[in-house]
Amino acid sequence: MNQNKKTSPSIEPDDKPRSQARSWIIDVIGYPGKSEDNSPEARHLCIKKRLSTLENSEAQVVVDFLDELLREGNLEGDQRKRALDLLCKTVQSEETVPRRLKLSDIRCNLNISECIATGGYGNIFKGQLSGRSVCVKVTPRFNHSEGSSEQIKAHVRELIVSSHIAHENILPFHGVWACEGGCLAGVSEWMDAGNLRHYLRKEPGTPRIPLMADIISGLDYLHTMDIIHNDLKAANVLYSLETQRALLADFGVSHVAATVATKPGQLGSIYWTAPEILVPEEGKDMSPPTPESDIWSFACTCYELLTDSTPFHQADGNTAISIQHPRLIVSMMLRKVVPPLPDSIVVHDGPKDAVLGPEIRDVLKRCWNYTPTERPSAQKIKSHISNLEYRDDRAHSQNIDYDRVLSIFHRVDPRCPIPCSPITQLDPPARPPETPITHLDPPARSLEKGPIFILMAALFFFFWWQIR
Structure with missing residues (x-):
């Protein structure tokens, strides 16, 4: 009699707790980060704070679960942003990185003589992963001084954010490697062509607008993920010989900058920094990095592509006084000076330069508006550039026509x-x-x-x- 009784499909024992945990965490991240006391939002905010104080062993379990949740691809919009934010806050140390990110078969000589490049946030080495060349970025072990714990957390969070970013104009990230000394190194794709400025010096006839389109497309993607680049310049944009596209690298520095003290040599990026960060208005605090400050830096990066010069390398368009000290940059910004563009802008598009040059000039001028809210968004710039009729001989990336799929x-x-x-x-x-x-x-x-x-x-x- 019971043999003929119909039963509903049962959830596998291992899947039921997973399904329940998934439903609960989605409910938690469904609320904004700020709210009034004694409200459902406030209670959920309290839960998030408790998750950020878990011990390493418990934090590791939650970190792996949140990492898996993000990789499912079922989260949309604010859900994904908040899940990523919660994952970053739950990480407590270098020991609680998602286990699937850890790489063990890296071959790399970390002798300082083998260092390819150095910067405020790490040294770059060339390594090998499964027979392929990779870029190994090692952040020096911080001293056990005040704030060092927060510095390490910030570094690890940057690695996690990198692992959940995927875009054709973002440098591909492979994972993390526990190198000598116990610190973690970020492992990403190696680009033989180097950064964009070096590549253009070797190939000066390369059309510029397709590269500008690549940069703003990658920047727009980061901004939709609530990630501020905060160090955008040609040296941090790599060139792929395989795809012939520009790739943003070293993004998300703003998260680290909030907790890491300024280091010697970091002022090199001051030439690309927005005025509201360097010279706040009277009576106002210094502005933190914002999407609008990234737009200023984008225009400065485009200036590099067009002139092969550092922004603000001259005091004004009529003098040839090289600026060697950041104080002079600040002085210029107080006078609301912008980088001087040449009378005729060459974008290396043949006869169309006469038409495209003024268009690009107009875009850059709007990006250099001293009122941040008056600058166009990355999405608007991306749309404007896409509507320009410029030459692009590169193989087009595969775009899925979703309307056709539905049809x-x-x-x-x-x-x-x-x-x-x-x-x-x-x-x-x-x-x-x-x-x-x-x-x-x-x-x-x-x-x-x-x-x-x-x-x-x-x-x-x-x-x-x-x-x-």
């Missing part, structure tokens, strides 16, 4: 939603254009006769039952 799915199964764009624009039919769209789908032609057939069948069945 195909709808023909396979009419229950699938109809795409917003007209089907005739996505997949033109062989019959004349004036044919109604509904004729593209064979099942739709029978919808008018369907009710009549059903009624006749019902009447036939009714009379048959009465005679019987």
Whole structure:
């Protein structure tokens, strides 16, 4: 008797706790980070703070779970941003990095004589991973002084953020490596061409606008993830010989900058820094890095591509006084000076330079507005550049036409939603254009006769039952 009883599918023992944990954490991250006391939002904020104070062993379990949740790809919009933020806050030390990020088969000589480049946040070495060249960025072990714990946490959080960023104009990140001394190194793709400024010196005839489009596309992606680059310049934009595209590197420094004291040599980026950060308005505190300050830096980076010069390398357009001290930059910003552009901008697009040059000049001038809120967003700049008719001989990256995907799915199964764009624009039919769209789908032609057939069948069945 029980053998014929139907039972509903049961959740596997290991999957039920996972499903429950997933539902609970999604509810927690569904609330904003700030709220009034004694509200549901405040209680959830308190929960997030408790998660950020877990001991290493417990934190590791939660970190691995949140890392898995983010990799599922089912989170959208604010959910993904808040989950990533919670993951970063839950990390307590270098020991609590998601286990799937840890790499063990790295071959790299960390002798200082092998250092390729150095910067305020680490030394760059060339290593090997599974026979491929990789970039190994080692952040020096901080001294056990006041604030060193926060510095280490900030460094580890940057590695985690890097692991959840994927875009065609972002340097691919492979994972982390526990190198000598116990510190963690970030491992990313190696680019033989080096940074953009070095590449353009070797290939000066390279069209500039496609590279600008790459940079703003990567920056727009970071901003949608609430990540501020905060160190955007040509030296931090690499060039891929394989894809012929510009790739942003060293992003997210703002998270580290909030907790790490300024180090000698870091003032090199002052030439690309927005005025509101260097010279706050009277009566106002110094502004933290923002998307708007990134836009200022974007314009300065474009200036490098166009002139092969450092921004503010001259006092003004009529003098040739080289600026050697940051105080002179501050003095210029107090006078609201912007980097001087040449009378004729060359973007290396042949005859179109006469038209495209002024367009780019206008974009840069708007980005150098001394009022941050008046600067265009990365999304607006990206859209504006995409509408320019410039030469781009590179192989186009694969873009999925989602309207077309929906159109195909709808023909396979009419229950699938109809795409917003007209089907005739996505997949033109062989019959004349004036044919109604509904004729593209064979099942739709029978919808008018369907009710009549059903009624006749019902009447036939009714009379048959009465005679019987």
